[in-house]
Amino acid sequence: MTGRFVRLGELDRAPLAFSIDGEPASGLEGDTLLVAVLNQTDRLRVSEFGDGARSGFCLMGACQDCWLWSESGERLRACTTSLEDGMRILTQAPGREWLKIAS
Amino acid sequence: MAEDRIIVVGAGPAGVRATEALVQAGLRPSVIDEGQRDGGQIYRRQPEGFLRAKSELYGTEADRAAKLHETFAHLKPKIDYRPETLAWNISEGSLHVVRGAQSEALAYDALIVAAGATDRIMPVRGWNRAGVYSLGGSQIALKAQACAIGRQVVFLGSGPLLYLVASQYVKAGASVAAVLDTAPRQLRVKALPKLLARPDVLLKGIALDRHLRRSGIDVLTGVHPVAIEGSDERGVEAVSVRLPGGEVRTIACDAVGLGHHLRPETQLADLARCAFRFDAQTRQWQPEVDAEGRSSVKGIYLAGDSSRTLGADGAEAAGRLAALAALKDRGHAVSANEMARLTKTIARIDRFRQGISEAFPWPHQAAAELSDDTVVCRCECITAGELRAVASEKGATELNRAKAFSRVGMGRCQGRYCGHAAAEVVAAAAGLPLEQVGRLRGQAPVKPLPVAAGVALP
Numbered sequence: 001m002t003g004r005f006v007r008l009g010e011l012d013r014a015p016l017a018f019s020i021d022g023e024p025a026s027g028l029e030g031d032t033l034l035v036a037v038l039n040q041t042d043r044l045r046v047s048e049f050g051d052g053a054r055s056g057f058c059l060m061g062a063c064q065d066c067w068l069w070s071e072s073g074e075r076l077r078a079c080t081t082s083l084e085d086g087m088r089i090l091t092q093a094p095g096r097e098w099l100k101i102a103s
Numbered sequence: 104m105a106e107d108r109i110i111v112v113g114a115g116p117a118g119v120r121a122t123e124a125l126v127q128a129g130l131r132p133s134v135i136d137e138g139q140r141d142g143g144q145i146y147r148r149q150p151e152g153f154l155r156a157k158s159e160l161y162g163t164e165a166d167r168a169a170k171l172h173e174t175f176a177h178l179k180p181k182i183d184y185r186p187e188t189l190a191w192n193i194s195e196g197s198l199h200v201v202r203g204a205q206s207e208a209l210a211y212d213a214l215i216v217a218a219g220a221t222d223r224i225m226p227v228r229g230w231n232r233a234g235v236y237s238l239g240g241s242q243i244a245l246k247a248q249a250c251a252i253g254r255q256v257v258f259l260g261s262g263p264l265l266y267l268v269a270s271q272y273v274k275a276g277a278s279v280a281a282v283l284d285t286a287p288r289q290l291r292v293k294a295l296p297k298l299l300a301r302p303d304v305l306l307k308g309i310a311l312d313r314h315l316r317r318s319g320i321d322v323l324t325g326v327h328p329v330a331i332e333g334s335d336e337r338g339v340e341a342v343s344v345r346l347p348g349g350e351v352r353t354i355a356c357d358a359v360g361l362g363h364h365l366r367p368e369t370q371l372a373d374l375a376r377c378a379f380r381f382d383a384q385t386r387q388w389q390p391e392v393d394a395e396g397r398s399s400v401k402g403i404y405l406a407g408d409s410s411r412t413l414g415a416d417g418a419e420a421a422g423r424l425a426a427l428a429a430l431k432d433r434g435h436a437v438s439a440n441e442m443a444r445l446t447k448t449i450a451r452i453d454r455f456r457q458g459i460s461e462a463f464p465w466p467h468q469a470a471a472e473l474s475d476d477t478v479v480c481r482c483e484c485i486t487a488g489e490l491r492a493v494a495s496e497k498g499a500t501e502l503n504r505a506k507a508f509s510r511v512g513m514g515r516c517q518g519r520y521c522g523h524a525a526a527e528v529v530a531a532a533a534g535l536p537l538e539q540v541g542r543l544r545g546q547a548p549v550k551p552l553p554v555a556a557g558v559a560l561p
Contacts, residue, residue, distance in 0.1 A: 054233055062516065063482075
């Protein structure tokens with residue numbers, strides 16, 4: 001899967017390793033989480049309302065379309081979160097299995 | 104006199120110039136900034152370690168950006184600066200802020216809200232697809248992260264930002280497939296007398312248009328958007344528009360920058376119970392302000408694009424003026440001459456603003472023509488048909504009532520990106536003038552808070 005975004009410069013930055021749903025990925029120091037993910041793949045998540053892939057919209061913290069999750073369940077607004085080395089990102093909120101059992 | 108407690112919300116051009124005036128008066132204001140660094144959106148700074156020159160990031164506005172950043176750097180040790188902090192509510196004399204999981208209520212004697220604006224969006228069928236970004240978002244990808252939003256980008260909508268962002272993309276080496284403006288070109292001629300209030304800015308605008316054409320980019324005006332084509336799986340694959348002659352043109356692309364000028368961020372003004380008025384020309388509700396930035400509520404001042412879309416230069420002037428008004432109201436000596444001068448500058452910029460909204464109008468008539476299956480609320484995927492049904496079948500012709508029945512405006516963005524279009528859809532369906540439909544009320548928290556913040560609503 002190629003990335004949705006295209007880097008046009010500022011390539012001389014330190015690489016950072018992270019993972020998306022367990023798959024290894026890499027970004028650059030100074031990337032936002034949104035930019036790091038969209039340079040690897042074409043989406044951030046799948047809409048919970050059934051209209052397919054989503055990849056963010058406003059990039060300025062206003063639309064909240066770009067929520068991702070850490071493995072510990074912390075919600076991350078990808079456009080205003082800086083990529084950190086070793087981040088383990090989930091595209092769905094963890095704990096859904098538990099919800100299924102509970103219902 | 105006891106130290107005045109003044110809070111400035113926002114660290115863009117309006118917030119920085121307001122802060123500067125307060126510091127010059129010997130005060131130590133608090134500055135609440137959602138960004139990691141000052142500059143706001145227009146003069147947004149790239150992260151540490153990026154090497155592009157300011158001229159690359161801000162073009163003709165590089166000097167203004169540099170001066171603003173420099174001013175703030177000098178102010179920083181003299182103020183209580185709170186970056187990455189959200190002002191999420193206002194209650195009797197206190198501003199509620201949260202940073203990470205830390206929440207706090209800050210008491211104030213005067214509050215200057217310079218919260219900026221976001222893109223104003225008229226939906227197009229398929230605008231919920233992956234690969235569609237607001238024009239502002241498209242610009243941030245480039246300015247703050249040196250990325251293009253796709254390999255083949257179409258810019259669609261209207262307003263100065265349409266041409267600015269497209270031109271910046273071309274300069275940065277991105278591939279721009281087309282620039283599609285919903286405004287007919289001849290409107291610019293009609294707006295010329297007002298646009299001449301700022302001949303320098305007008306010339307910059309003409310230069311952007313010329314740059315795009317000389318670069319071989321298709322710039323089509325007076326278009327009617329038909330659809331953003333593609334699939335749920337792959338996202339955007341093309342944009343279809345109807346040209347003024349009736350011909351439908353389909354342009355292949357994998358990304359779209361979409362926007363119709365700007366709308367003010369008015370939630371804090373709303374929560375402070377400021378009075379609003381309907382502006383018939385731009386067809387939107389705006390907080391009432393006097394010529395110097397006072398809202399209808401004592402102690403609350405509004406400046407910059409969160410009050411009226413005057414642009415960055417207007418925001419600098421309005422920010423400083425609002426701070427001077429606050430100082431004057433609190434008994435400080437201020438220069439009446441300077442206030443008069445700033446008021447005059449703003450009046451000139453406001454004349455230009457009117458010209459811009461005449462030249463690049465909000466295409467409100469498109470709302471009535473949206474197909475029933477067009478998504479209006481992209482947060483929760485609610486269609487124009489569903490919204491029309493609550494207006495006609497349930498009689499919900501007041502916007503907050505229509506929201507309660509349809510959930511349009513209740514999702515993650517809290518109506519920022521659907522609110523204006525939803526009002527137009529309801530008004531058209533009900534056959535009412537837009538102002539009778541009302542506006543979505545701002546609600547606390549103005550943005551979602553982390554549960555860990557554990558804040559109690561006052």
